[in-house]
Amino acid sequence: MTTTDDIGQEPQKTTQDDVILKEETSEMKEQAKKALRIIKEKASEEDPKLTPAVTLRTILGGDFLTADMVRRQIWLFVLMVVFCIAYVAVRYQCQQDLLTIDKLENELLDAKYKALTSSSILTEKCRESHVLDALKQNKDSLLHIADQPPYIINVPE
Numbered sequence: 617m618t619t620t621d622d623i624g625q626e627p628q629k630t631t632q633d634d635v636i637l638k639e640e641t642s643e644m645k646e647q648a649k650k651a652l653r654i655i656k657e658k659a660s661e662e663d664p665k666l667t668p669a670v671t672l673r674t675i676l677g678g679d680f681l682t683a684d685m686v687r688r689q690i691w692l693f694v695l696m697v698v699f700c701i702a703y704v705a706v707r708y709q710c711q712q713d714l715l716t717i718d719k720l721e722n723e724l725l726d727a728k729y730k731a732l733t734s735s736s737i738l739t740e741k742c743r744e745s746h747v748l749d750a751l752k753q754n755k756d757s758l759l760h761i762a763d764q765p766p767y768i769i770n771v772p773e
Contacts, residue, residue: 674680686693740746751757 670680748761751759
């Protein structure tokens, strides 16, 4: 039934081999598609879900900081950073204000001491004995101590 040609190959077997080869390649393509589908199902960009139990080992290992958890909590992290920056800024401003207050309190204390010193010097110079000594030294003054006691004048209403 088979005929041979010049080279010595059998044409019918070759066609059957081609059919078998095509069937095998189609089966291989089908298996490759199945394998790709299985790989796509198993491989995903999301991290696998971890157990809800948080242990010391997961905390120290950093396993609880998965990409999914970080993505869900990104606004919380941003808010925490903003609050930290605001806290540092307000604390710095408060320290600057405290330094200014201390400086102004020291200046006020110095001004009070100068006022007290000036007041005591003025009080000393305004005493009657010092005024009388100044009048005696200045001979051209007509002011002197009264020899008679003052009169009390009663004015009827």
